[in-house]
Amino acid sequence: MNVFAINSPTYNPYDLLRVYTYYRTLLGAVLLLMFQGDIARNVLGNDNPDIFFYTSASYTLINFISLIMFWRVKFLPSQKQLFSLLFIDLVAIILLMYSSGGILNGLGYLLLVAVAAGGMLLRGQIAIFFAALASIAVISESTYRYFTSSLDNKAFFSAGSLGALIFIIAIAFQYLTRKIRSSNEEAIAQAQHVAHLQKLAQMIVERMRTGIVVFNKNRGIELLNNSARNLLGLPPEQTSRLTLRDVPALDHKVTQWQQAKKQYSPILKIDNGLSDEVKINFAPLESDENTDTLIFVEDNRAIAQQAQQLKLASLGRLTASIAHEIRNPLGAISHASQLLGESEGLSPHDQRLLEIIDNHCKRVNQIIENVLQLSRRRMAQPQQVQLNTWIEHFMEEYKNSRAEPVDIKVICLEHNIVGQFDPGQLHQVITNLCDNGLRYSKIAGGKASVILEIGVDEKLQRPYINVIDSGPGIALENLKHLFEPFFTTENTGSGLGLFICKELCEANQAFIHYRRTEDGSSCFHIQLAHHERAL
Secondary structure (H helix, E strand, C coil): CCCCCCCCCCCCCHHHHHHHHHHHHHHHHHHHHHHHCCCCCCCCCCCCHHHHHHHHHHHHHHHHHHHHHHHHCCCCCCHHHHHHHHHHHHHHHHHHHHHCCCHHHCHHHHHHHHHHHHHHHCCCHHHHHHHHHHHHHHHHHHHHHHHHCCCCCHHHHHHHHHHHHHHHHHHHHHHHHHHHHHHHHHHHHHHHHHHHHHHHHHHHHHHCCCEEEEECCCCEEEEECHHHHHHCCCCCCCCCCCEHHHCHHHHHHHHHHHHHCCCCCCEEECCCCCCCEEEEEEEECCCCCCCCEEEEEEEHHHHHHHHHHHHHHHHHHHHHHHHHHHHHHHHHHHHHHHHHHCCCCCCHHHHHHHHHHHHHHHHHHHHHHHHHHHHCCCCCCCEEEEHHHHHHHHHHHHHHHCCCCCEEEEEECCCCCEEEECHHHHHHHHHHHHHHHHHHHHHHHCCCEEEEEEEECCCCCCEEEEEEECCCCCCHHHHHHCCCCCCCCCCCCCCCHHHHHHHHHHHCCCEEEEEECCCCCEEEEEECEECCCCC
């Protein structure tokens, strides 16, 4: 066993050793000055002035050098170096005691301070070993003086008493130091555990999709996670201390809540780039009115969509059952229409009626296919997607799958854009939007063209994909119904394409909405989840 080893990583004797170095430097200097100034000449160096002078001078010089080391560099000695410093104190005090007449002059009691320091600085058996050396040195000095000069027998009793006191001091200070060190290590372990839990809680709060805001009685914001910052429309680069006054709409709601408690509207209108409305709920952390208050901020559109999703899930199962039942008679109608079309002598009017029957059979069949696909949709498996590479591969694959040539332009506003999405479902969404964009741009201008633009939102730091076309656009009265199932402005459409796109986006924690570009073009904006923040 290495008694000089430092067993605990929390053991740091630097501060205590620095204080002790001040003490030993001051002690050596005071003894030297007192000797040179003929102060207490009958006590200091009265037996052998030369030994006293050289010892006190050397001791002061060594201590001064040690003090400089602590000043200039943060010198943290090992246990062996600590023992060497204390051993120098032991030798110096014994020589000073010997040159001043022995144990009876009282200088030997300075060893108690050195032994106490050893009990606090040295670990394990080495502290007791140092106390034993000090006791042996005191008794040896008295024994040597007894044989070389006249010495009172009382000196042996004093030497023995001092030796016993040295052991008591060493054991007592070592015990107290061990207790203090154990308490310190336990406190450090608890502090580390608390810090770990705090870091874990902070990570959970930062990655929550629900916004969290904590404000104090002075309306200063104590805590604000990324979701709350995004939902409240605050810029991510704003790191200065925020107050509720920085969000006037929220500040007004807080005032309403404080005045009327439950008599307030939880819906907050705010422009955050994600949703027009957020829902807020208040929860005081304590019953005291002066305590901090917690605010939960949620995307009201997402909440409404979740409620709608529950309704649609039930409706979807019902619709799927109905679709299965419709397919059989629809097949019979289509087959009968084909047989009737093979009849001879049909008039042009009857032929037109058969075409209408056939077209509507195909349309109803497409609706059935879309409904069944929606009911059988697999769970999303989001993963990191390198959008720059993905969009290029998609463009090539899409062009090759089209019978006629199309004009698709890709614009990458940044390099290495990474988003979170199920690649297969993202392909389905962009394919549907490109189909619509090419069709409507050809209707409006005679040329089928689409622009695919990818970038990162500066405010929200989230990647996005824009599908832009030069079609006629969406009328204002139709915007609120745009993503509803079975809503269509065409006689040939099923009204499920954009609804499926919206469902797939929400399943991947993404948002899709329609807007106009600066030049008036139609744009479907998909904001993907951040690859490091998605849950």
